[in-house]
Amino acid sequence: MSDIPIGPTATARQQRLETADGTPLKSALARASRRQKLRALALVAPLALFIIVTFVLPIGQMLLRSVNNTQFSDNMPALVQWFAENPPGIDPDEAAFAALVSDLRNGAAQRTVGSVGTRINYEVPGTRSLFTATARRAADLEPPYREALLEVNSDWAREDIWAAMRGASQAYTANFYLAAVDRKRDLDGNIVQSDPQNRVYVQLFLRTFMLSGVITLICLLLGFPVAHLLATLPLRKSNLLMILVLLPFWTSLLVRTTSWIVLLQGQGVVNNVLVALGVIGDDGRLALMYNQAGTIIAMTHVLLPFMILPLYSVMKTIPPSYARAARSLGATSWTTFRRIYLPQTIPGIGAGSILVFILAMGYYITPALVGGATGQLISNQIAFHMQNSLNWSLAAALAALLLGAVLLLYWVYDRLVGIDNMKLG
């Protein structure tokens, strides 16, 4: 010990280790590893960028669109200002009508009044043409504007329209989410249920969960033995079986769906065979298509590989010695399956089920073609609002709820099984 110099330099050295040439060890290490980190970053950068551009940004935009709609607030500045200055409860005065007319004039000139009308139409059906028709005549209107507007269309006195405009004057709104769960605001701003004949989304969400659950269960029941065979057969036979499992991936979704139609429809192969065999009468043909049964059958077929593959990858790693050990310890083959094999396949069951369930919730081509009236899912409504009604905010709200349901599912799974206890492949 005595040959170690004790002094200020020594303590400094002890606190801050240095390399041979005197640079602090920490910064030397940082410099040495920085290049490696940069290189690793450069390798993942293209993928990260790709995901951000094609996935994160669009989803973010979608979520934003579901709560943010500027169609009204951007195009009706004067009226927005009047709403800002006059709290709710004040009836629209002449100034409000003047602001409305000035905005409609601008809207007609800028051709933005269609957007404005569309936005209010979401809240009060049948009002879009009120805006577009009034805007066409806005240039000729003379004060007093209240009377002038009411003369054009007496609907301008309607409280619900003014309440809707006040609501839409805020870009941020929860109304699309309300609509997505069959709720709306009444005149006083309270949240109430939609009229019974217009309640559709909650029921569709429930049906979507129910059908997805049924499809997942069927996939599990059908896929489990197949996956087990795949994992235990000799390589050559299991390769052949694997090709059969993957075969559906090689044909387009539409072709597969169409073949199911050919097989299952009233005059289809299955029914014809059953009639020919005398199992059913010609007038008692089974309704296997254009209903829930059609959706379940076709989607189970489409999604089966997504159940089999994770199951297979888990089962492959379970050595046969476990089952042998259990048998040698006195367990029957059923007990061995239930107590030893099944618990070990849970990561695969979990991964496969979550995968199938989530994919099933988002499917829309197959149910659109084979689902008839009763086999429709919420995704068909999202597609409708994306493509037909062009109400993208409502589509976004519905999609966001679906996304939320998926995340909730992950959370529940994490609580029940543990998310790290999931093996996708």
Added chain:
Amino acid sequence: MNIRTMLCSTACLALMAGASTAQEVTVLGWGGDYARSQIEAYHKPFTEETGIRVISVDADNPATPLKAMVEAGNVTVDVAVIEYADAVRLCDEGLLEVIDTSILEPAPDGTPAEDDFLPGTLTECMVGTDVFSTIFAYDATRFPDNPPTTIADFFDTDNFPGKRGVRRNAKATLEMALMADGVPAEEVYDLLETQEGVERAFAKLDTIKGDIVWWEAGAQPPQLLADGEVAMTIAWNGRIFNAAVGEGKPFEIVWDGQVYEPEGLAIPVGAPNMEEALQFVAFATRAESLARAAEWISYGPTRRSAAPLVGVFQVDGETEMGPNLPTSEENMTNALASSYEFWVDRDAELNERFNAWLLAN
């Protein structure tokens, strides 16, 4: 040809293509037979006459990508083929260019374009090219003695037994239900504006609800008929025509109670080749071009002067197209022009109502 000349000519072509990048126009269509009719009647002759290349791209409904493109400020198409209601809606939202009708060519006899087009087929932002129709069709072998003739027969399963194919959509379905219930065409939309009218339409639909096979894609109804799944089906007239004439299926169209709708060409705001796009629109909406398109698909031309120019079906070379077009006079006796004003106002509401009705079994 030896390698060197081939290389040279490839390079020369590439150079030429590079030099003429401005000389092209991208048209966003619907694909299938409909796009084929436009390629044959518009694209090819246009390139022949002007040397401007036409790039044809397809979408399920061009209005959807169009809206996305313009809102994102990244417009890659110059001309889009869109439905009337979408054209009006997108036009009101400022997503489409206003097309000055003065660019359109007069009829062969000199009638100005504005007078030559059928009423309602020229809008601010869309120049109509054709009229398609929602009709109902039946399998002639199922009704050999007593074929259905009116829209009311479609809802009469006692006298005309069998399943019915109906599009899973409120639009056109509700109108046809009212017409079948005896409402004259001109009163349909006034009635549908009212709660009673909507109730009446759904009540009519209720009478055949258990017999309906719902369809979604336009290709389904002819297939449903061919497979014997349904005895009659609501369909788009072009699809039935193709199956009947093109494939010799025993399908007959009932024009009574048809709901027709124009569609046409529109230019998105920010189209990269504006000049060429206008040129293309003017060319494609000549009477001759429209008549030629009607020889490829059974959608009626939007110009009066085009009707006499329509000849035989180009695919089989013999079927007269005139009687098979929604716009021909004998097919228009009880016809309803689809109202865009009504549907842009009521689309969301009636869709919800329609789906709620579907859910209530």
Added chain:
Amino acid sequence: MVRAGHDDGFVVFDHVQKSYDGETLVVKDLDLSIGKGEFLTMLGPSGSGKTTCLMMLAGFETATHGDIRLAGRPINHIPPHRRGIGMVFQNYALFPHMTVGENLSFPLEVRRMSRSDREAKVMRALDMVQMGQFVNRRPAQLSGGQQQRIALARALVFEPELVLMDEPLGALDKQLREHMQFEIKHLHDRLGVTVVYVTHDQGEALTMSDRIAVFNDGRIQQLAPPQVLYERPDNSFVAQFIGENNRLEGVVEQLGPDRCTVRLTNGEIIDAAPVNVRGAGERTVISIRPERVEFMPERLPPGAHTLEAEVLEFIYMGDMFRTRLRVAGSDNFVIKSRNSAGQARLRPGETLRIGWLAEDCRALDAA
């Protein structure tokens, strides 16, 4: 080929044959009788049929022909879970989703034993392998040696009369393996269970077994206690497989009842004990253990033959010296000598004469 068929054996293989593909026999006409309480090891290279025999005994494979009897009753058609045989697997096969306690409790649960009985038995079995404090751990939280003990305890907890072990120590490092060998042996002595043990490690087999069945090519080549097997191998396969061995080829020159002389390929003559040679003039392979070679000929009895040898290599191995020699044309002749005080250290290049006691060298078949 030795047949050891005691009819009174606890485990009896009676003319058992096994084929997987219907064309080749993996096990060819096996007769074997194992006494109650015996520790029998099946030893052999991979593919020799030893594991198949074990699997047939456990019930995971069925015999293509012949009978297997346990305590006098044929068990060919009894499913594995009703045979009551404990088994320890190569990779332990501890159920990863169960704790140690649950693993041990499993065979008792399926036997519908009461909870208190189970707990008592589990603790007793764990204490037996000194693992009592690990009852609530998962297998993945244990070291290889600890897992091995648990697997052992699990195979014993339901008190089977027969325990099968399929290369149970294969995954352990050398030191742990040697330690576990003694522990298993002590357990066997203490509990008196019958053990059938499969391994390809001859050291393990020699250390632990009462008897060893050496398998090759679907047959038992020799069935004998370790000492006999090592010192008096019946044929050249056994001689070669068990322990280190020097082989020299030659022809029997003179054959007596308990000794013979062999003329090696280079013409030198040496003494050996005849094992399975039948007459003079027959080709033979003589087999001599490295530690039985004497390189100080003056210690040999008078009249013993010696061979000339050249030292090629000298390797210091701590407790032993290992010297490689060229003898009668073979470059692979090895001798071992203890590192005792005054022991000679041979240098490469040195020539010397070596020899051995006739009874240490065995003239075997020339296969």
